[in-house]
Amino acid sequence: MRLGHLERSIMETLWQHPDGMFAQQLADALPSKPAVTTVLTVLVRLSHKELVSRHREGRAHLYKATEDRDAFVAESMRVALDQAGDVEAAVMRFVGTVSPEVTAALRAALREHELDGDPR
Template sequence: MRLGNLERSIMEALWRHPGGLFAQQLADSLPSKPALTTVLTVLVRLTHKDLVSRRREGRAHLYRATTDRDAFVAETMRAALDQAGDVEAAVMRFVGTVPPEVTAALRAALRAHEQDRDKR
């Protein structure tokens, strides 16, 4: 799932504050200093995308990310592969662009996944 610049900034702020933030706190914390109404509009969009939840506290809503950053990135990568015409070619191109640390992490994840599958 692709996020716009303001959506990404809001999500980054919410991931840094897992306890949640109020819309005014979010607006004040963003470097671009968007209007509160703009932040509220984006929060509604993020809520409809199931990336943000809200809970009434007094006269305002407390907003929280519904998933952590790592889970969001993993889902984004899976969705990108779903769109590939040739998954094997897409993975090969991806692997060819990453540094050795990422290649090592991919190998370790694949080994762990295979071990888990063998246990079933």
Template sequence: MRLGSLERSIMEALWNRPEGALAQDLAGALPSRPAVTTVLTVLVRLSHKGMVSRERLGRAHLYRAAATKDSFVAETMRAALDEAGDLEAAVNRFVGTVSPEVAAALRDALAGRDGAVP
């Protein structure tokens, strides 16, 4: 799932605040200083996408990320691979671009899933 720049900024702020945040607090914390109404509009959009949950808190709502940033990144990678015309070519190109640390993490993850990777 692709996010616009304001959506991404709001999600980053929520991932950094697992306890949640009010729209007014988010608007004040973002570098671009958007209007609270703009932040509310984006939060509603993110809620419809299943990325944000909200809880009534008096007259306002407390917003929280519905999943961790790691979960979001993993789902984004999976969705991108699902769109590949040639899965093997896409994976090979991806692997050819990653750092040694990422390659090691991939090997470790695969070893944990399949028992062993040669």
């Protein structure tokens, strides 16, 4: 799932604060210093995408990321591969662009996946 610049900034900030933040706190924490109303609009959008949850605390809402950054990245990768016309070609091209560390992580994940006997 692709995120706009402000959506990404808000998610990065929420991932750094797993206990959640209020809209005013988020607006103050963002480098671009957007208006609170702008942050609230983006939070509603992220809520519709099921990336953010909100819980009333007094007169305000506390916003939290619904999943951690790693889960978001993994899901984004899965969605991107689902959209590829030729999955094998897309994976080969991807593997050809990553660092040796990522290649090693992919190999380890595949070995673990095979050992688990997961049929996916």
